[in-house]
Amino acid sequence: MAFNTEESRQLYERTVGVLIEASSSSSRGPANFGKYPIFMERGRGSCIYDVDGNEYIDWMMAFGALPLGHAHPEVVEAITGAVATGAHFATATPIELEVAEMLQLMVRNAERVRFANTGTEAVMAAIRLARGVTGRPKILKFEGHYHGWHDDLLVSSNVVPVSSLGLRSDPVKVPDSSGLNRSALDDTIIVPWNDLPALQRAIENHPGQIAAIITEGIMANMGVIPPAKGYLQGLQDLAKTNGILFILDETVTGFRIAPGGCQEYYKLSPDLVTFGKALGCGLPVAALCGRAEVMDALQWGGVLHYGTHNGSRIGMFAARANLRVLTRDNNTAFRHTWRIAERLCEGYRHLFQKKGIGVIVQNVGPMFQLMFTDQPAIRDYREFCQHVDRAAFQKFVLSLFEFGVYASPSAALHSIVTLAHTDEDVDRTLEAAEKALETVA
Ligand SMILES: Cc1ncc(COP(=O)(O)O)c(C=O)c1O
Structure with missing residues (x-):
């Protein structure tokens, strides 16, 4: 079935004249999410579900507020x-x-x-x-x-x-x-x-x-x-x-x-x-x-x-x-998130290299971001402002949605690995990324 967010679109129209930018924070509205944001209804483990019934692997995790994933x-x-x-x-x-x-x-x-x-x-x-x-x-x-x-x-x-x-x-x-x-x-x-x-x-x-x-x-x-x-x-x-x-x-x-x-x-x-x-x-x-x-x-x-x-x-x-939960079994949760993040970041690096696209992946353990840039590294604010193509990042992330992967479309934010993310999520995300790149190319 084709990706459909009609219910979100209709809800967005209802918010006009009621909620400013469809929500309660400027980082959640159309400025980041294109024409309208996707309205989410529930979450479980590593996944989040929208009002149209679409499932997404969630790498935004409420801007980092969910270290165990949804509804642990x-x-x-x-x-x-x-x-x-x-x-x-x-x-x-x-x-x-x-x-x-x-x-x-x-x-x-x-x-x-x-x-x-x-x-x-x-x-x-x-x-x-x-x-x-x-x-x-x-x-x-x-x-x-x-x-x-x-x-x-x-x-x-x-x-x-x-x-x-x-x-x-x-x-x-x-x-x-x-x-x-x-x-x-x-x-x-x-x-x-x-x-x-x-x-x-x-x-x-x-x-x-x-x-x-x-x-x-x-x-x-x-x-x-x-x-x-x-x-x-x-x-x-x-x-x-x-x-x-x-x-x-x-x-x-x-x-x-x-x-x-x-x-x-x-x-x-x-x-x-x-x-x-x-x-x-x-x-x-x-x-x-x-x-x-x-x-x-x-x-x-x-x-x-x-x-x-x-x-x-x-x-x-x-x-x-x-x-x-985070400290159980001698802090296993932390080792898990670091390991999953390394796999995902390496997978992304390999994918962008294979496609010949100028993207670097910067991470410290479970916090990571893809930066569309021709630079080998971004080391401070000035380099970010000058060398990171935020529009390309946004386009890529919005296209990921279509293939069941959710992340913040703001290049200035980042993605987060939680205890709920699995190796299968990594594989599915990399497959989705490859398809998304073909769509936006
Ligand atoms: C480093 C840092 N400090 C403080 C804050 C503010 O936190 P809150 O959004 O919970 O007010 C944020 C939010 O993103 C942050 O990233």
């Missing part, structure tokens, strides 16, 4: 059990303590834990805490890194023409949105990533002014760009010697790269770490963790952090089930 039975049981006994109390609860203790076992610097709902909220709390503890106003972030949609850091994280970015030695701050509080941006310093001399210069230019350096451990919002060897350690040393706090944003990499995230994988020792996405296994759970000396300033009368839904019971039960 232990998570379903945990959630239904929690709902039946009261969704949320907004009181102290034993389950919150239990999940915090699990985080302490997995994440080395999690001497203290605070829960929030989204990565954005956890980062906002980290920034306020850094300013409060150091008494300094400025936050240093990197070009092409995204840390949520709040005002302070919403700069130079969209893909823009490279000519608008100014010189590497004096980057132009490009706001990602209208409506930002421009004075918040006055205290944001931006620096190209993977460039220690540039970081050192920026620190020297603002003596005693910088409260924190915030970085993603692996750039995950410009495809996938790994840190250069020794870069994150160098960053950490520069922060330490200058009395600047080091915030590692593991919203994407947490509970994905290793049980202890990039902190463990790259042997880092950040002051504060933020988690989100994969922690709640589909429920909105985020966490701010860190050294006791810094985190204890969140006590009443210090740095304020509230939130009615923080530590929701359903989310906490989901997180406990999730972390149990």
Whole structure:
């Protein structure tokens, strides 16, 4: 039967005049998905099903929020059990303590834990805490890194023409949105990533002014760009010697790269770490963790952090089930996702080479992205903006849909391997990719 998304099209038409861009986030609408987005109805394991009954192998996995795939039975049981006994109390609860203790076992610097709902909220709390503890106003972030949609850091994280970015030695701050509080941006310093001399210069230019350096451990919002060897350690040393706090944003990499995230994988020792996405296994759970000396300033009368839904019971039960599965049998889940990802990435590399198409595959373990480019590697934001053909990527992904494979059509995002993905999914995806390439050629 021919691929048909008529039901999605009709639903999309109904959204016009009701929902903006058909959904609740600009990353889900027609800007990324062509004429209209596909409306999804259910998910199971590695697959997602749309309203027209089409099945897709899902490599987007809710932008990384589903490390076990869809509807993992232990998570379903945990959630239904929690709902039946009261969704949320907004009181102290034993389950919150239990999940915090699990985080302490997995994440080395999690001497203290605070829960929030989204990565954005956890980062906002980290920034306020850094300013409060150091008494300094400025936050240093990197070009092409995204840390949520709040005002302070919403700069130079969209893909823009490279000519608008100014010189590497004096980057132009490009706001990602209208409506930002421009004075918040006055205290944001931006620096190209993977460039220690540039970081050192920026620190020297603002003596005693910088409260924190915030970085993603692996750039995950410009495809996938790994840190250069020794870069994150160098960053950490520069922060330490200058009395600047080091915030590692593991919203994407947490509970994905290793049980202890990039902190463990790259042997880092950040002051504060933020988690989100994969922690709640589909429920909105985020966490701010860190050294006791810094985190204890969140006590009443210090740095304020509230939130009615923080530590929701359903989310906490989901997180406990999730972390149990992820760490079972000496962290088998992590070995599985790394192995499946290596097979898929190698398969893609081989396919594009065979077809003579200029595509590179960049990955760190289970996070990967295909980049349509004539370059041998993409190492930072500027190279991404200049050398990655996003339209070609989008065309390819939209054509994959027709052959039963789903991924984000945004070249700046990435795909994710979960515990639910199998060798058969890899084979089917590579077959679909070959057919999709023939269609778009
Ligand atoms: C590195 C990073 N930090 C923070 C966020 C914000 O997380 P959330 O969408 O849960 O607010 C994201 C979201 O993609 C992210 O990639």
